[in-house]
Amino acid sequence: MANIAEARIKREFKEVVKSEEVAKCHIKVELVNDTFTELRGEIAGPPDTPYEGGNFILEIKIPDTYPFNPPKVKFVTKIWHPNISSVTGAICLDILKDQWAAAMTLRTVLLSLQALLAAAEPDDPQDAVVAKQYKENPKIFQDTAKHWTHVYAGGPNRTPELDAKVAQLSGMGFDANKVRVALSSHSWDAERATEYLIS
Amino acid sequence: MSAAASSSQGGAEGGTHPPGEEEQGESSAYYECNICLDTAKDPVVSMCGHLFCWPCLHQWLETRPNRQMCPVCKAGIGKDKVVPIYGRGCTKPQDPREKMPPRPHGQRPEPENAGGIFPGFGFGDGGFHMSFGIGAFPFGMFASTFNFNDGRPGPPPPASPQHAEEQFLSKFFIWVAVLFIFWLLIA
Numbered sequence: 034m035a036n037i038a039e040a041r042i043k044r045e046f047k048e049v050v051k052s053e054e055v056a057k058c059h060i061k062v063e064l065v066n067d068t069f070t071e072l073r074g075e076i077a078g079p080p081d082t083p084y085e086g087g088n089f090i091l092e093i094k095i096p097d098t099y100p101f102n103p104p105k106v107k108f109v110t111k112i113w114h115p116n117i118s119s120v121t122g123a124i125c126l127d128i129l130k131d132q133w134a135a136a137m138t139l140r141t142v143l144l145s146l147q148a149l150l151a152a153a154e155p156d157d158p159q160d161a162v163v164a165k166q167y168k169e170n171p172k173i174f175q176d177t178a179k180h181w182t183h184v185y186a187g188g189p190n191r192t193p194e195l196d197a198k199v200a201q202l203s204g205m206g207f208d209a210n211k212v213r214v215a216l217s218s219h220s221w222d223a224e225r226a227t228e229y230l231i232s
Numbered sequence: 233m234s235a236a237a238s239s240s241q242g243g244a245e246g247g248t249h250p251p252g253e254e255e256q257g258e259s260s261a262y263y264e265c266n267i268c269l270d271t272a273k274d275p276v277v278s279m280c281g282h283l284f285c286w287p288c289l290h291q292w293l294e295t296r297p298n299r300q301m302c303p304v305c306k307a308g309i310g311k312d313k314v315v316p317i318y319g320r321g322c323t324k325p326q327d328p329r330e331k332m333p334p335r336p337h338g339q340r341p342e343p344e345n346a347g348g349i350f351p352g353f354g355f356g357d358g359g360f361h362m363s364f365g366i367g368a369f370p371f372g373m374f375a376s377t378f379n380f381n382d383g384r385p386g387p388p389p390p391a392s393p394q395h396a397e398e399q400f401l402s403k404f405f406i407w408v409a410v411l412f413i414f415w416l417l418i419a
Contacts, residue, residue: 037268037288040268040270041268041269044269044270045269098295100267100268101267101291101292101295102295131299134301134302134303134304134306135266135267135288135292135295135303136266136267136282136303136304137303138269
């Protein structure tokens with residue numbers, strides 16, 4: 034890795050570790066290996082959102098050309114959000130693409146992602162199914178996002194009726210994760226979800 | 233979103249390094265380059281007031297040649313829109329924008345055509361390339377004569393064995409060409 038990238042990550046690492054957000058357990062960065070090319074981020078779901086109470090793990094890859102090019106970030110924790118792929122965890126956020134600026138840091142990236150969780154951008158979606166639901170059926174979107182936060186990010190269980198629906202279909206021999214995706218994408222309509230699972 | 237990031241960055245600079253509160257090392261944080269986060273070397277300041285090492289800013293401007301903006305606040309920025317800073321300690325004030333040699337641009341040489349159409353038609357490994365086509369021979373010859381700067385390896389240094397060899401080969405082929413044209417004329 035180029036020297037400037039490594040030197041900068043080392044400095045940023047200290048910055049994140051001693052920043053006040055860490056003290057409040059809002060964001061966290063950990064090393065995955067000793068080369069500073071791969072990091073593991075963690076952000077807390079922002080309050081007053083369906084993601085509240087969840088802890089979301091991020092995979093951060095630092096390119097050789099950092100900080101002149103943005104880090105490659107994706108969600109490891111599965112999440113239901115219009116700008117994050119529910120399948121791959123890929124993120125659609127301008128500052129991770131063309132709006133990146135060299136003065137941004139890991140800390141600002143993580144805070145921006147946290148802000149993205151609080152304010153989705155359904156008109157520039159990464160996951161079209163989720164974005165459609167967000168716009169057309171906000172109540173179902175909220176419940177689905179809460180449910181995913183509970184199941185994958187360790188958030189509180191605020192949607193027991195959805196758990197029951199997942200359990201009912203998984204009882205028929207389907208994989209629970211697939212059942213969850215099918216139900217989530219079909220407005221929790223068990224019949225349509227089953228059709229989707231069979232096809 | 234990006235605005236939020238920028239402003240939180242700005243807020244952190246003001247908030248986490250209050251003047252005189254930390255030990256002496258912290259005061260140098262005011263003179264940190266916004267790109268490498270180290271104390272700025274060959275410092276320049278933008279019209280919007282942001283400090284950078286000239287090498288760092290130069291590389292940033294090179295990375296985005298068609299979107300020249302300040303990495304901190306996204307204001308317009310450019311080589312002629314930054315001011316170099318000369319402290320008292322610097323004995324020989326020289327504009328860092330001139331001192332810094334423009335970094336060499338990336339080059340994309342054509343891939344070596346190893347073997348090609350006539351695998352057995354090489355002239356050893358001395359890097360001698362001859363590109364005439366049989367069909368359009370005279371034009372081929374001109375093409376090979378006037379193909380300057382097309383990404384082939386340069387000629388070997390004079391007085392090296394390859395140089396002598398190439399000189400011999402080029403003279404030899406000129407004679408072959410002359411004889412061929414002569415034959416075309418009288419035939």
